[in-house]
Amino acid sequence: MASPRPKSPRQPIVKNDKEESFWDKIGTLGRKKRIKEVQEVQAEGKYAIDSPGSPMAPEMPPEEYALEENEERSVIAPRSLDEPRVQDLMRVLIDWINDVLANQRIIVKNLEEDLYDGQVLQKLLEKLTNDKLDVPEVTQSEEGQKQKLAVVLATADRVLGISRYGLPKWSVESIHSKNIVAILHLLVHLARFFRAPIRLPENVSVAMIVVQKAGDKLVHRTVREQITETYDDLGVRCERDAFDTLFDHAPDKLQVVKKSLVTFVNKHLNKINLEVTDLDTHFHDGVYLILLMGLLEGFFVPFHCFHSTPADFDQKVHNVAFAFELMEDIGLAKPKARPEDIVNLDLKSTLRVLYNLFTKYKNIA
Template sequence: MDPDFLNAFTQPSTPDQFLTADVIAKGEKRKLIKPTSSNNTKLEELKLFLTEWINKTLKEEHIVVKSLEEDLYDGLVLHHLLENLGSLRLDVEKIALTEKKQRKKLSVILEVVAKCLQLEESQLKWSVESILAKDLLSTLHLLVAIAKHFEPTLALPPNVQVETITIEVTSGGLKTSNAVEYITENKENIEAQSKDDAFDELFSCDPDKLDAVKKFSDGVILLLLIGQLEGYFLNLRNFFLTPASTMEMLHNVNLALELLAEGGLLNFPVNSEDIVNGDPKAIMRILYCLYSKYRTKEA
């Protein structure tokens, strides 16, 4: 594939340019960053971060990277990076001048990466051809994977996502599809998953003690707790102090959720029926919102 065609997708262009992809072989499918991501500040931040990280890592070897796509495609920088980070010795030439030698060198390098990261071929978000073709999306995925494996404490910019277009030439013509893809992890999803893991561990360790959590299911204690912590008095006319039906419990819980949302303490959707039904996880997540805010305050 002509590298100039691929490079065109990382530069501002018109939609019609996507429709002139006759250089893609029939049956071939390529996923590229759309030109609309050219003004993506988080993407530029990640590119700069990775560039500076590589230059700092290879400073003693006097290697300076200016463009991730242009400077990594031939395998030279990747070769030095893996040897430096993983103390790996790769049985390939340091400098590969021809495309044939570059392809062979990249094959060895990427095989070593996949082995180190314990990734199957189906899990790889890059290939020899895509790196050789200076594909930015593949190059970023590769560098992020290497950085996370060899320097897990490296503070990569989180939540970097790009708009992508997948182009495929079929017997019926050109087929395209758009999507949004994360290059670095969604921090909010990680934190949410971490909380889920923590709750799961808590329930499995001592489920009996969690029966006390169900006392919040009618909303009464929850409302009184919110009022106490937030420093305001709840008019007894606004809720049922001794709810006698499910509807009255739902009224209390919905009022509590509204107060939490208004106070900026609730940043995820909650089904009030789950609370009334005594779902421990749902109740614990609500209590965790209050705990997160007030745990650092003095009694």
């Protein structure tokens, strides 16, 4: 039997030390570079298919994921994040978050890196709703972070009414995996719902690569996923009215209007020993609005119909919505504002509602 070939690196090799060794080295470096490039491209392609890049993607780790026949998976096209509109949107949202959390000394620089563990999202939601979430302040483990995220996102879904309108475009897994598309969807919904004093770039979309398994092949196509639409600074389409003009161009006249409305509401609320001094805040929980409706129409509102001392955001929204129902019952047009606008201390919406009452009841003793 032939003896095995020696494995020593010092095998005797005959070569030209002056020329052959030099070009061998150059050739080896070139081959290694090409091999490395190929490996990087292969790895990038595998990650693009396997990584959780869509807010609607199944919640499972990439290594456990396998496409079934006709199943689809989508990932964001990397260069899509460099588009000017997308960059503007991320910048506006970062500035908004930092403004909201300024008194807590929280500074967000990168949405993916700073929001994925739920800490900043928790503080943001608490500030927006004025409610404390029952979650640990600091969580180091991945499991703990996901548990906190689950509570935070469940609260956000409830406040936003997602369960009533369909599935959210974000999940615990997508946010924790730093999915920028899911994060943007969540922040845009929060900014619109809470009437953030910002103007979101309109018609922002990102390119998504959709991969589908068909037979033994992976077929891909590129689609655009919409993040914002039009009029996102208001959240809804609406025409400008006199209050828009007052706020923008006649702040001195706005003060006159506010003073007239304060006099009007106190004329009636004083009958039950209540007084309003600040229109910006005294109607945000709906209690004064309900009582005012009863005084204007001469009926008693049973206490079991509303929360006389609302303890959270939902109870305040319930109160304002109930006041709106009373207005419709007596023949007033449905308010253009949403109950959430009043609860969120949107002064313009509050003034619109009170002015409608003033127009109808200004001559009542």
